[in-house]
Amino acid sequence: MSLLPVADALQRLLQAASAEAPQPAERVPLANALNRILAEPLHCAHDVPPWDNSAMDGYAFASRDLAQAMSAGLRVSQRITAGMAPAPLVPGTCARIFTGAPIPAGADCVEMQENVVLEADMARFSQAVSPDQNVRPAGQDIRQGDVIMQAGQRLRAQDLGVIASAGIAEVPARSALRVAILSTGDELVEPGQTLGPGQIFNSNRYTLIGCLQRMGQTIIDGGILPDDPDLTISRLQELAEQADIIISSGGVSVGEADYLGMALREHGQLDMWKLAIKPGKPFTLARFADVPVLGLPGNPAATLVTFLLLVRPYLLRRLGVEHTEPLQLPVPAGFESSTTGNRDEYLRACLQNDQVVPAGNQSSGVLSSASEATGLILIPAGSVVKLGQPLAFFPFDGLFQ
Numbered sequence: 039m040s041l042l043p044v045a046d047a048l049q050r051l052l053q054a055a056s057a058e059a060p061q062p063a064e065r066v067p068l069a070n071a072l073n074r075i076l077a078e079p080l081h082c083a084h085d086v087p088p089w090d091n092s093a094m095d096g097y098a099f100a101s102r103d104l105a106q107a108m109s110a111g112l113r114v115s116q117r118i119t120a121g122m123a124p125a126p127l128v129p130g131t132c133a134r135i136f137t138g139a140p141i142p143a144g145a146d147c148v149e150m151q152e153n154v155v156l157e158a159d160m161a162r163f164s165q166a167v168s169p170d171q172n173v174r175p176a177g178q179d180i181r182q183g184d185v186i187m188q189a190g191q192r193l194r195a196q197d198l199g200v201i202a203s204a205g206i207a208e209v210p211a212r213s214a215l216r217v218a219i220l221s222t223g224d225e226l227v228e229p230g231q232t233l234g235p236g237q238i239f240n241s242n243r244y245t246l247i248g249c250l251q252r253m254g255q256t257i258i259d260g261g262i263l264p265d266d267p268d269l270t271i272s273r274l275q276e277l278a279e280q281a282d283i284i285i286s287s288g289g290v291s292v293g294e295a296d297y298l299g300m301a302l303r304e305h306g307q308l309d310m311w312k313l314a315i316k317p318g319k320p321f322t323l324a325r326f327a328d329v330p331v332l333g334l335p336g337n338p339a340a341t342l343v344t345f346l347l348l349v350r351p352y353l354l355r356r357l358g359v360e361h362t363e364p365l366q367l368p369v370p371a372g373f374e375s376s377t378t379g380n381r382d383e384y385l386r387a388c389l390q391n392d393q394v395v396p397a398g399n400q401s402s403g404v405l406s407s408a409s410e411a412t413g414l415i416l417i418p419a420g421s422v423v424k425l426g427q428p429l430a431f432f433p434f435d436g437l438f439q
């Protein structure tokens with residue numbers, strides 16, 4: 039059976055996500071909206087800033103009075119601080135003004151105080167100022183009626199600031215997806231318990247919790263599923279009643295105890311299985327009781343890599359995000375590799391002297407190298423790596439968002 043190229047798998051995942059009903063929108067106070075995804079575009083009801091204001095602490099005046107300002111000086115007729123509504127400027131005078139304060143009617147520029155000599159109430163300017171100098175015009179940042187952000191935008195700190203500057207207190211955001219996570223395997227015990235013979239600690243559960251928490255989604259804990267065909271079906275049924283999506287780890291390869299994959303193939307609808315990706319080959323997309331199931335391979339590095347490269351874009355698209363590609367930068371290879379594989383290989387990698395190098399042991403069963411790493415690098419199927427050759431580097435910071 040040939041392996042599905044990663045690009046095709048991704049396209050199918052995104053299509054499957056787009057085909058689901060849009061996630062409902064809810065109103066979220068701006069202070070709680072970090073990382074939320076806008077459900078509708080936002081319009082600005084006001085000019086930002088709302089009025090012309092000073093960019094400097096200094097003196098506001100009419101530029102036609104410049105010659106007088108530089109010879110005899112201009113009388114200071116008023117003092118304007120930020121937050122005031124100033125009276126119109128008395129013709130032939132200037133106004134003491136501070137950064138952010140409104141420009142009075144009749145003034146069209148501001149000279150900074152460092153270039154002004156003050157004698158009694160007369161301000162004499164030591165250099166020329168042009169019209170509009172040091173004036174921040176109304177609407178310089180945002181114009182009334184402008185769309186400030188599009189639907190599908192994930193809100194970053196600076197976005198919250200922009201929305202606040204437009205006076206918007208609550209935003210329409212996509213509600214969180216209810217994501218069930220299910221760990222499979224008789225060998226698993228939870229950290230904190232005692233390991234018996236043949237047992238290992240469940241690490242994938244925590245990797246997935248971290249990934250989903252970082253994305254702000256609601257986690258339904260499906261616990262550890264023993265290797266039992268009937269229990270597999272009943273647990274999938276239970277979770278399908280509560281969740282929008284089920285993400286499992288393990289049990290999707292070809293072993294005789296890989297009951298999860300069997301249940302999906304025999305009692306659900308299989309969409310895809312076996313991709314040209316390393317680690318992560320047995321990644322499975324299926325539906326069970328009409329709920330999408332994303333079956334991640336159990337090897338801990340495969341769970342991490344397939345979540346970041348396949349599940350994350352799927353979830354983002356479910357939340358209405360159009361551009362789901364992670365940040366990728368070309369970085370020269372600090373190593374060579376002459377072996378070629380038939381799968382796109384994602385190595386856990388570190389940056390070293392402006393080059394990328396593999397981090398530690400790259401076995402699919404080894405996770406500590408992912409902790410050492412700062413991102414993933416891609417070695418496309420069928421290619422070798424030459425020293426200095428640019429490789430696609432995916433920083434974890436871009437992959438976890």
Ligand SMILES: Nc1nc2c(c(=O)[nH]1)N[C@H]1C(S)=C(S)[C@@H](COP(=O)(O)OP(=O)(O)OC[C@H]3O[C@@H](n4cnc5c(N)ncnc54)[C@H](O)[C@@H]3O)O[C@H]1N2
Pocket residue numbers: 221222223225226238239240241242243287288289290291292293296317318319320334335336337338340402403
């Ligand atoms: N004959 C073949 N064997 C395997 C193939 C194959 O093509 N033919 N593919 C290999 C690849 S590639 C992968 S990846 C794994 C994936 O197998 P499963 O998804 O069925 O995963 P399991 O067999 O259940 O577990 C694999 C491995 O991972 C450990 N594991 C599972 N869950 C957890 C967890 N929650 N926390 C920590 N570790 C976990 C498990 O103990 C196994 O060591 O199949 C290969 N085999």
Ligand code: MOO
Pocket residue numbers: 315316317318319320335337339340402403
């Ligand atoms: O697909 Mo797997 O190569 O062992 O992770």
